[in-house]
Amino acid sequence: MSETIAVIGGGPAGLEAARGLAELGGSVVLIEKENFLGGTPIRENYAALTPHLESAEVAMGRMIDAVREQPGVEVLLEHTVTACAGDAPEFRLTVSGPGGEREIECGGIIVATGFEHFDPGRETQMYGYYEHPDVLALQDLEAMLKEHNVVRPSTGLPPERICFVQCVGSRDRQIGNEYCSKVCCGVASKEAIEVRQQLPDCKVFIFYIDMRMYGYWENQIYWPAQEEYHVQYVKGIITEVLKKGDKLLVRGEDTTMGRPMEVPMDMVILSVGMEPSAGTRSMSRILGIEPNKYGFIEVLNPPLDTVSTSRRGIWACGASLGPADLEDCASSGAAAAMKALAFVRRKTVAVG
Amino acid sequence: MPIPVEALLKKKEHFERGPHDRRSEDFHHELFELEEQGEWIVQRAPEPIVPVNTKFGNVKKVPKAHLWHHKSCGQCGHIPGYSTSIFWVMRKLGYDYTDPRDQTSCTAWNYYASATSNAAAQAAVAIRNFATAYESGFFPLIHCGTSYGHYKEVREELLKHPELRAQVREIMGKLNKPMVMPEEIVHYSEWFYALKDEIAAKQVRDFSGIAATVHPACHYYKLVEGDAIYDADVYGGQRTAIVTGVAEALGAEVRNYSTWFDCCGFGFRHILVQRDFTRSFATLRKIERMKEEADPDVVLTHDTGCVTTLDKSQFAAMAHGRNVGVPVMSEAQFAALAMGAHPYKVCQLHWHSADYRPLLEKMGIDWEAAWAEFQQDLKRLEAGEKQYLTWDDVG
Numbered sequence: 001m002s003e004t005i006a007v008i009g010g011g012p013a014g015l016e017a018a019r020g021l022a023e024l025g026g027s028v029v030l031i032e033k034e035n036f037l038g039g040t041p042i043r044e045n046y047a048a049l050t051p052h053l054e055s056a057e058v059a060m061g062r063m064i065d066a067v068r069e070q071p072g073v074e075v076l077l078e079h080t081v082t083a084c085a086g087d088a089p090e091f092r093l094t095v096s097g098p099g100g101e102r103e104i105e106c107g108g109i110i111v112a113t114g115f116e117h118f119d120p121g122r123e124t125q126m127y128g129y130y131e132h133p134d135v136l137a138l139q140d141l142e143a144m145l146k147e148h149n150v151v152r153p154s155t156g157l158p159p160e161r162i163c164f165v166q167c168v169g170s171r172d173r174q175i176g177n178e179y180c181s182k183v184c185c186g187v188a189s190k191e192a193i194e195v196r197q198q199l200p201d202c203k204v205f206i207f208y209i210d211m212r213m214y215g216y217w218e219n220q221i222y223w224p225a226q227e228e229y230h231v232q233y234v235k236g237i238i239t240e241v242l243k244k245g246d247k248l249l250v251r252g253e254d255t256t257m258g259r260p261m262e263v264p265m266d267m268v269i270l271s272v273g274m275e276p277s278a279g280t281r282s283m284s285r286i287l288g289i290e291p292n293k294y295g296f297i298e299v300l301n302p303p304l305d306t307v308s309t310s311r312r313g314i315w316a317c318g319a320s321l322g323p324a325d326l327e328d329c330a331s332s333g334a335a336a337a338m339k340a341l342a343f344v345r346r347k348t349v350a351v352g
Numbered sequence: 353m354p355i356p357v358e359a360l361l362k363k364k365e366h367f368e369r370g371p372h373d374r375r376s377e378d379f380h381h382e383l384f385e386l387e388e389q390g391e392w393i394v395q396r397a398p399e400p401i402v403p404v405n406t407k408f409g410n411v412k413k414v415p416k417a418h419l420w421h422h423k424s425c426g427q428c429g430h431i432p433g434y435s436t437s438i439f440w441v442m443r444k445l446g447y448d449y450t451d452p453r454d455q456t457s458c459t460a461w462n463y464y465a466s467a468t469s470n471a472a473a474q475a476a477v478a479i480r481n482f483a484t485a486y487e488s489g490f491f492p493l494i495h496c497g498t499s500y501g502h503y504k505e506v507r508e509e510l511l512k513h514p515e516l517r518a519q520v521r522e523i524m525g526k527l528n529k530p531m532v533m534p535e536e537i538v539h540y541s542e543w544f545y546a547l548k549d550e551i552a553a554k555q556v557r558d559f560s561g562i563a564a565t566v567h568p569a570c571h572y573y574k575l576v577e578g579d580a581i582y583d584a585d586v587y588g589g590q591r592t593a594i595v596t597g598v599a600e601a602l603g604a605e606v607r608n609y610s611t612w613f614d615c616c617g618f619g620f621r622h623i624l625v626q627r628d629f630t631r632s633f634a635t636l637r638k639i640e641r642m643k644e645e646a647d648p649d650v651v652l653t654h655d656t657g658c659v660t661t662l663d664k665s666q667f668a669a670m671a672h673g674r675n676v677g678v679p680v681m682s683e684a685q686f687a688a689l690a691m692g693a694h695p696y697k698v699c700q701l702h703w704h705s706a707d708y709r710p711l712l713e714k715m716g717i718d719w720e721a722a723w724a725e726f727q728q729d730l731k732r733l734e735a736g737e738k739q740y741l742t743w744d745d746v747g
Binding site for chain 2: 119121122126128129130131133136140143144147149151153156240242243244245249
């Protein structure tokens with residue numbers, strides 16, 4: 001039987017798992033569907049990471065280099081897992097890539113296939129993401145911030161007024177995404193800070209239900225956004241975004257004032273939540289591991305075992321488990337690596 | 353990998369609803385299952401059918417012919433040209449129908465005015481009308497948006513609550529009527545949308561110079577929101593396509609305004625007991641915004657209450673010097689005018705409050721001559737030649 005561990009997904013969690021396994025002397029095959037490593041932060045052109053505002057490309061670059069430097073890691077780019085046969089500790093994964101199909105024998109599998117940004121077209125509220133060029137999502141603004149080119153797509157000119165709408169696709173019983181996506185309050189506040197840094201004359205608003213910046217983010221992002229960068233937080237749910245003249249009319253309820261509000265904006269940024277990625281959904285099917293009711297991978301014994309799936313020999317980490325920040329990804333990636341390596345080694349010892 | 357603005361815009365060009373959108377459940381599964389279990393008869397939509405898309409991707413069947421006209425109390429009572437136009441267009445397109453004398457009100461007026469009875473009574477009224485249609489062999493077509501939204505809700509309640517079905521079954525037993533639920537609950541504006549190309553083919557008046565704003569009825573698309581027509585070619589599939597689809601097919605220019613999703617303000621309860629609220633809403637939030645931002649020649653909508661309040665609230669605001677004064681009508685009357693209908697004998701615009709004459713002039717209609725013709729017909733009635741005008745008199 002093989003002691004190789006297959007890590008499916010080369011984003012933050014998968015990279016941490018792969019590096020950790022290799023550093024401990026394990027043998028790893030890292031399977032990634034894109035032709036680059038780094039996952040969503042790289043694919044979606046994230047500018048700076050929350051909360052320290054380090055460049056996403058630089059930070060992920062370090063993780064990628066660390067994996068590339070390990071002799072025990074075989075990286076398969078542009079590959080996807082199409083079938084899984086056998087049982088732990090003798091899995092046979094079929095992977096498909098540019099060179100054709102190949103079978104990988106492995107003793108354990110770590111799923112790190114991550115999340116997808118919620119598509120605002122699915123939402124019940126009328127935000128007009130597909131109707132108005134100036135309505136964007138968090139990751140769209142990340143891409144512009146990275147380029148240092150935040151402009152209104154309709155005019156190509158910098159905005160004078162920009163707002164964020166929180167909880168789009170999260171905390172929503174109507175569409176079934178009843179959970180909080182954890183990072184959007186922090187990310188929106190971080191992006192708000194970046195906009196104020198790049199466009200000092202632009203007014204920035206955040207419309208929220210609750211502001212959730214737990215732990216150290218309180219003082220790393222929440223207060224600086226207000227005290228240093230004068231981001232304006234307004235408690236109230238936004239229901240519609242319509243066009244009025246050459247501006248956008250943002251309509252909703254101002255909870256503090258107890259009345260409806262209508263405010264003109266140049267750009268609206270929807271703080272879209274996290275949903276399981278297509279990869280996470282297909283891995284749960286192909287590997288036969290139970291998803292939870294939202295489609296993320298179900299963990300067997302929460303909260304103290306954060307990575308064991310319903311199937312022996314298979315673990316999951318990162319945002320494939322649910323909304324996660326980067327610290328979660330690094331931590332669960334490492335936890336999965338530890339458990340997977342212990343499992344395959346125990347098996348080898350037992351057989352020997 | 354820098355992303356230019358063009359790439360972002362391209363990404364947002366087209367929205368496709370994924371298979372895992374939990375709200376794509378199709379109520380038809382439960383509908384037919386209950387039929388198999390003997391709970392009710394599902395009246396099938398008769399051929400010929402036009403399939404249309406609804407909000408979450410399910411296909412809805414709109415029958416073209418063999419329709420049982422479930423009329424609107426408010427239309428027949430206050431906007432008779434609305435009903436007449438629906439019948440007139442259907443006759444012109446050559447589709448058979450029946451205009452039943454034994455239909456009852458849906459009683460949703462009651463419900464929305466907070467004066468209603470109880471769920472079983474409301475549901476029984478609906479099933480009774482459906483059973484009557486079924487017995488006639490014709491398929492129900494609902495004229496009023498409120499009836500339509502209410503019936504959709506009744507369907508949901510009956511699908512989900514066996515105890516309610518049992519209560520209604522008992523009532524139907526006493527009335528000696530079967531338990532019937534139609535395969536689809538179809539609003540007349542869905543029929544107009546489905547047949548918009550056939551209507552446009554019979555257009556004789558040029559509407560290319562007409563600018564319209566559209567008011568979509570809350571009771572059409574906000575109640576049981578999945579069952580409403582959405583079309584990728586209209587508003588990119590992001591807003592409901594009825595009325596706009598028809599107006600565009602007739603060559604009119606549909607203009608946008610910032611309170612598109614707002615209710616007209618009719619309100620049922622408050623139009624009775626707090627009418628200033630209704631009038632303020634209709635004129636300040638809808639009509640004034642439309643005039644300011646879009647300056648339309650006509651406001652088009654597709655529900656009895658919406659036509660009523662948007663049209664008939666304007667005089668009160670005008671007395672206060674507000675920026676109002678734009679004609680309001682249903683897309684049925686608009687389509688009828690496009691097809692050459694008489695503005696008074698068919699569309700009965702003399703029942704409308706806001707001045708429609710400039711619009712008729714823009715459409716190339718000599719309303720003075722039309723009015724004279726109508727007066728002639730009225731003289732014949734006064735002379736006792738007949739009791740009321742019939743289809744023979746309208747052409």
